[in-house]
Each structure stands twice: as structure tokens, then as C-alpha cells.
Amino acid sequence: MASLASIDAYLSSTIGDTEKLALFLDYDGTLSPISSHPDLAVMPPETKTLLTRLANCSKIYTAIISGRQADNAKSVVGIDNITYAGSHGFEIVYPDSTRYKYETPLQDKEEISNIIQALNNEVVRDGAWIESKGDVFTYHYRDTPAEIRDQLVEQARSIITRLGLTPTNAIYGLEVQPEIDWHKGHAAKYLLENKFGRDWNNSVKLIYIGDDTTDENLMEMFRGRATTFRVAASKTVKTAAGLRLASLDDVVDVLKWLEKKFC
Ligand SMILES: [Mg+2]
Structure with missing residues (x-):
């Protein structure tokens, strides 16, 4: 001691x-x-x-x-x-x-909404959808046909990464939140x-x-x-x-x- x-x-x-x-x-x-x-x-x-x-x-x-x-x-x-x-x-x-x-800074909010927009344009299809929870969102793919699921999720993951954030895995989903300092x-x-x-x-x-x-x-x-x-x-x-x-x-x-x- x-x-x-x-x-x-x-x-x-x-x-x-x-x-x-x-x-x-x-x-x-x-x-x-x-x-x-x-x-x-x-x-x-x-x-x-x-x-x-x-x-x-x-x-x-x-x-x-x-x-x-x-x-x-x-x-x-x-x-x-x-x-x-x-x-x-x-x-x-x-x-x-x-x-x-x-309060989440404005630039982080903007980063999140840019990612949601890109996902909406490219990978929100075939049953995949986005659940927005304030400054956090989940990309859900449970209802996506098994034969295209892996490819779609990989595409979603690379969009999120390219726009600056790292998704975490949820059950049939990718969860994204701002990196808060x-x-x-x-x-x-x-x-x-x-x-x-x-x-x-x-x-x-x-x-x-x-x-x-x-x-x-x-x-x-x-x-x-x-x-x-x-x-x-x-x-x-x-x-x-x-x-x-x-x-x-x-x-x-x-x-x-x-x-x-x-x-
Ligand atoms: Mg302690």
C-alpha cells in the first residue's frame, strides 16, 4: 500500500x-x-x-x-x-x-446522414433497410435472399468504411455510430x-x-x-x-x- x-x-x-x-x-x-x-x-x-x-x-x-x-x-x-x-x-x-x-457535433451528424444517403442509393434493396435511431443507425439485411446477402453486406460495409466510419456487427445488421471524442x-x-x-x-x-x-x-x-x-x-x-x-x-x-x- x-x-x-x-x-x-x-x-x-x-x-x-x-x-x-x-x-x-x-x-x-x-x-x-x-x-x-x-x-x-x-x-x-x-x-x-x-x-x-x-x-x-x-x-x-x-x-x-x-x-x-x-x-x-x-x-x-x-x-x-x-x-x-x-x-x-x-x-x-x-x-x-x-x-x-x-450533443453530437453537427459534422458527425452530417457524416451519418451522408452515409445513410449513399446506402439508400446503392444497397437499400432486396429487403435490406435502414433503421435510424437519432445519431445511430442500423442497416438491416435479415430479409435479403441468402444468395445475394453476402455480396450486398460487403458492399454496404465498404461504403460505410469509405465514408469514414467503422460498422459493428449486429444480428443480421450493421450498426453505425459517430466516433465521438x-x-x-x-x-x-x-x-x-x-x-x-x-x-x-x-x-x-x-x-x-x-x-x-x-x-x-x-x-x-x-x-x-x-x-x-x-x-x-x-x-x-x-x-x-x-x-x-x-x-x-x-x-x-x-x-x-x-x-x-x-x-
Ligand atoms: Mg472505476
Whole structure:
């Protein structure tokens, strides 16, 4: 486990004498043990008490950034005064219940509609059809005669690829969705700019703790600009974080350090 001394040294050297802290946290595997079913992943009472105190501390802005849906994250954590970014940050629920939802950029919408048009012109025939679901669509070929199916599907696949996207296989279908450049790191940046302005870096220090590859996106994006911890039992795990924490007990030690210093 990371020693208290190394936690203290890392926090002291990176946080310095800042007045404001943004404490962003993953939930599963970071605050609660990973369990067989998401409904069973419960935060230990000590962690919840500590996190509640931190969330109510005026110098700290607290957010959970989770792969869970935002409302689900809010209900399992169960603490007011925290901002919940769900689905890796695609949707955000603020403490006052206002919401943000990531909108697919116009150019991605156009790319999708260009592909649909090309498919309509060339391969929507012989029983094949397109089901449009907002920014995602499926090319269905279940009703296509077996003797021409393979050729038609290959043609559809090459049209989609030529126009820039990679289809995934569905049951008698090809599914296509925009390649979205949005992850936990973008969500964190959005939260910081929304709360503290574009020059947030001058007034607030970011701390992040996470245990997974989706957390590494954030750690990489804020490398050198934030205090980041990766929860991982293995000493050999590759991480962009500043310090590795071996267990959830170490996470609690970090939170205790912050409470003592800021609350
Ligand atoms: Mg996690």
C-alpha cells in the first residue's frame, strides 16, 4: 500500500497553498469495492461519512465522474451537494438538479446522414433497410435472399468504411455510430470551466482518483496540471497518474488528508 508518508509528500508538493480544490472521483473500484452486480457496490459507511463532510466543505467542489448513468450514480452515492457526471461524462446532474447532456457535433451528424444517403442509393434493396435511431443507425439485411446477402453486406460495409466510419456487427445488421471524442477528461474540463471559468487553473487545483482505463483518459489529459491517483493493486500497472494507491484504504487516507487540510 502507498504509505501515508508518500501520500502526504505527493499531496503537499502538488497542492501547495491553494485556496480552492476540485475533488473529482470515480465511484466503482475507487470509493466502493467492485462487486458482482452494480446494485451491490456499496460505499463503506466510513467513506460515505468522510465524503459527505468533504462535499459540504466550502473550499472543495466535489464531483463523481462514473461510467454509470448520472441518476444511478447519484442514487448509489446518495450525497447531496455533489455534481454527478454519468456515462463517462456524457450527462451531468448538478446539485440543484439542472442537467447537461453531450450533443453530437453537427459534422458527425452530417457524416451519418451522408452515409445513410449513399446506402439508400446503392444497397437499400432486396429487403435490406435502414433503421435510424437519432445519431445511430442500423442497416438491416435479415430479409435479403441468402444468395445475394453476402455480396450486398460487403458492399454496404465498404461504403460505410469509405465514408469514414467503422460498422459493428449486429444480428443480421450493421450498426453505425459517430466516433465521438469525448471522455472523462473532457467531462472534467467542462465541469472546471463551467464552475471556475476558462482560466480555472489559476484559482483551483484538481484532484482525481480512479481505478480504470477510462480514468486514464482524464489522468493523461491533465498530466502535470492535476494531482492524480490510480487505484491498482498491481505495482506494474501502466498509469499516467502521479501516484498509485494499492487499495480503497489508501483512498480513504487521501480523503482524510484533504479533510484535515481544507475543512
Ligand atoms: Mg472505476
